[in-house]
Amino acid sequence: MTPLSEQQRLFLVESTQIYAPWVQARQHLASYKYGMKWVTSKEREYLYRVHDAVGNAKSLGPRSPETESVYQSFIDGRLRAKERASGLDDRMKIQARLNKAVNLGRLPMVVSEILQAVDLSKAREDFRIVCAHAIYAYESMAGVHLKMELLASGDVDLLYDPRKKLSLVAKNLNGNGLLGLLRKVDSTFEVVEHEAFRAVNKTGFMVDLIMPTRDMRHPEKVAFAVGDLAAVEVPNLQWLGAVGAGCV
Structure with a gap:
């Protein structure tokens, strides 16, 4: 058994601090996975939230200022989620290289x-x-x-x-x-x-x-x-x- 060096301990703390928000960001992005769409039925447009890869969806109501606001909020939220997840992905990659350099990331x-x-x-x-x-x-x-x-x-x-x-x-x-x-x-x-x-x-x-x-x-x-x-x-x-x- 060999104690970690001070450098390894520092990188371990930093890795732990980064990992939690990274997981949270990836999970938040996943909540936008299947998206929303407008569907025309009987000459009216309805907003649907898709729930799975098969295409099952739930109607959120006909097009109106309220459903248009819901749709735009979804699009804006997904964009913010992508930006945050991408930034934390880059930070995780940098931390992984640092950990490897000091023989910290030993898990296969x-x-x-x-x-x-x-x-x-x-x-x-x-x-x-x-x-x-x-x-x-x-x-x-x-x-x-x-x-x-x-x-x-x-x-x-x-x-x-x-x-x-x-x-x-x-x-x-x-x-x-x-x-x-x-x-x-x-x-x-x-x-x-x-x-x-x-x-x-x-x-x-x-x-x-x-x-x-x-x-x-x-x-x-x-x-x-x-x-x-x-x-x-x-x-x-x-x-x-x-x-x-x-x-x-």
Whole structure:
């Protein structure tokens, strides 16, 4: 175990301070994702707010000074959100280069990208990291670097708390399941045949979906979409599920 240098500690603090507003800015921008549009029906124009990629939308009323104001506020808000997110993206890239220069960013890229995808999604409170890669978080909290052999791992375990409402988590994943989220990071992720709890990408990196053992009265499969990963029960994880939510 090696304590972080003063320079590393400084960059760690700066990274932590930047990350929270960056996530907030990306989530705020995502709220504008599907947009608004004017639709003509029976010779009248109506303002619709689109809610998903399929095009499902809700009418906000016929064209009027009020709906035109709503539309313009949406357009202006989206522009401000893009500018803020872009500025923070640039700042994050600079900080990443600084961290790399002082050997601070040691988390494998694929794990980092998966964590970012989860963190930026509506499902950020539904999963937590419980495998060897969680040690990186404890490194950060303690301000130290541990021996690399303790951190070597070719997979990451995502813990799901089965007490959470399955349909709500599925909705948080936009109906595409956990596999859909992983494919935003790497399109080559596929569920392993006969091991539905595991997805593997082209480099052989594995993501396992695990959960605490359940009562025998709950035999149903836990998956968030058709063809998605299906959680496997692992003994003695109840205390982890009770600790809280988020990626550790």
